[in-house]
Amino acid sequence: MTYLQSIVAAGAFVLGAAVSGQALAVNDAPLTEQWAPSEWGADDKAGSVNRTKPEMVLKAVELVKRGKVATLGKIYQQDAPALFSRGWRLTIPGLPTGGPFGPGELVYNDEYLATEIG
Amino acid sequence: MTTYGLGPLGVEHVAEKGFVCRGVLLDGVAYHGGPLPIPTSREKSDPGIVSDEDVRKMVERQGLKPIEEGDCVLLYTGHGDIWDPDDWDTFSAEEKQHRIAKFNSGEPGFGLSGCEYLARRKIILWGSDTWGSEAVGPGFGGENDQPFECHIKMMTQRGIWNIENLDFSQLLADKAYDFLFVWSPLKMKGATGSAGNPVALY
Numbered sequence: 001m002t003y004l005q006s007i008v009a010a011g012a013f014v015l016g017a018a019v020s021g022q023a024l025a026v027n028d029a030p031l032t033e034q035w036a037p038s039e040w041g042a043d044d045k046a047g048s049v050n051r052t053k054p055e056m057v058l059k060a061v062e063l064v065k066r067g068k069v070a071t072l073g074k075i076y077q078q079d080a081p082a083l084f085s086r087g088w089r090l091t092i093p094g095l096p097t098g099g100p101f102g103p104g105e106l107v108y109n110d111e112y113l114a115t116e117i118g
Numbered sequence: 119m120t121t122y123g124l125g126p127l128g129v130e131h132v133a134e135k136g137f138v139c140r141g142v143l144l145d146g147v148a149y150h151g152g153p154l155p156i157p158t159s160r161e162k163s164d165p166g167i168v169s170d171e172d173v174r175k176m177v178e179r180q181g182l183k184p185i186e187e188g189d190c191v192l193l194y195t196g197h198g199d200i201w202d203p204d205d206w207d208t209f210s211a212e213e214k215q216h217r218i219a220k221f222n223s224g225e226p227g228f229g230l231s232g233c234e235y236l237a238r239r240k241i242i243l244w245g246s247d248t249w250g251s252e253a254v255g256p257g258f259g260g261e262n263d264q265p266f267e268c269h270i271k272m273m274t275q276r277g278i279w280n281i282e283n284l285d286f287s288q289l290l291a292d293k294a295y296d297f298l299f300v301w302s303p304l305k306m307k308g309a310t311g312s313a314g315n316p317v318a319l320y
Contacts, residue, residue: 035275045131047277048242052138056188060140060298064319070288070297073315074203079211081201081218083249117313118282 076115089114128308132279137243139190141299141318143289144168144176146195146226153196154226157255160262166226167253167261168193170235173228180295187240190299194286195226198247203285227252229261233268237276243299244272245281281316294320 029035036042040050074080076088092109099107146154149172150165157166168176173191177184185191200221202209209217225248228236233252236244245251252268253260260267272278281301289297297320303312 030275033275038277040277044277045127046135047132047273048279049132049135049137051188051240051242052135053188056140057138060138060188063140063296064298066292066294066320068292068294068320070292070294070318070320071315072284072286072289072318074201074283074285075206076313077206079214080206081221081249083222115313118311 083118086116086118087114088117124308124310128306129303129310129312130305130307133303133305133312136302137190137279137299137316139188139242139299140186141190141192141297142177142182142185143286143295143297144173144191144193145180145290145295146172146176146193149176149179153199156197156224156226157253157260159255160259162229162231162261164253164255166255167229168195168227168232169229169261170231173232173235182296185236185239185241189239189241190243190245191236191241192244192281192284192286192299193228193246193251194290195246195248197221197225197227198283198285201283203287222249224254224258225250225252227254227260228268229253230267230271231261233272237272237278241278243279243281243301244268245284247284247286249282251280251282284316289318289320292320294318296320 038044038047040047044050076090078087078089080088082088091112093112095109096107097110099105101107146168154168155166157164161167162169162171173185200217206214227246227248228244228251233244250266250269252266254265257263258265264270269280273280289295297318299316299318301314301316303309303314306312
């Protein structure tokens, strides 16, 4: 077959398969189960955070009894675990990034961040 | 959706409100008697799968008020201690590589029954000390064959968000299992999620 004939043949095969009902596997649950619109309406973009009401915030504030603070994040660093193609690479461009300015020879440093997060 | 973002549905809209809630820390390690293992089956009884029954039992065991609307529910599995937040930089490069491979190879976490129980309780955020917060066992599945079905049924279907890779060490040391939890994604236009550092006050 010529290249063009093989393309036409392939197209006819895919079309035929769709028409015959043995289409490519597709998960239609979002449509058949009507996942949208959500309870917050078709224009909502925020999701579950819509639930938070002032009385919930005040009730949660009452849980602060000891005056203690814990931060729950882990450290972002180049050799931390990351899945797939994710990663974190931080450099200080220029070192220093800018300056010196003025009689005091002020310099400043920025972060240049290349990261893929999920 | 384009390479420049999710268009109208970026995380900046979630960030407009942010998460302020009662944080509930479920201690899976105390419940199980050791770090939860990566699941080896699809059974709700698998120790690596946190089912609806497990969630109810943990809440009761820890003497917590039942999970209710607006809560943020976080799960300590022990799997996150492979990425030891205090000692990470003391490990050799070889040790780090070994730990990264182990950490990424799967994870214990919520099974779909656990997630849907939380959804019925109308929580606003679920999370854990793992990279995905849900059970990832054989073939990447949890209670069922579909990988990441809590991601699908909680986030895509219901808009109930997930936060990963949390460090609970201070909360655990202080036995603080419920607390004021405050966190917002960064307002990054069109992003699917965000880095950040949640704050728990107790």
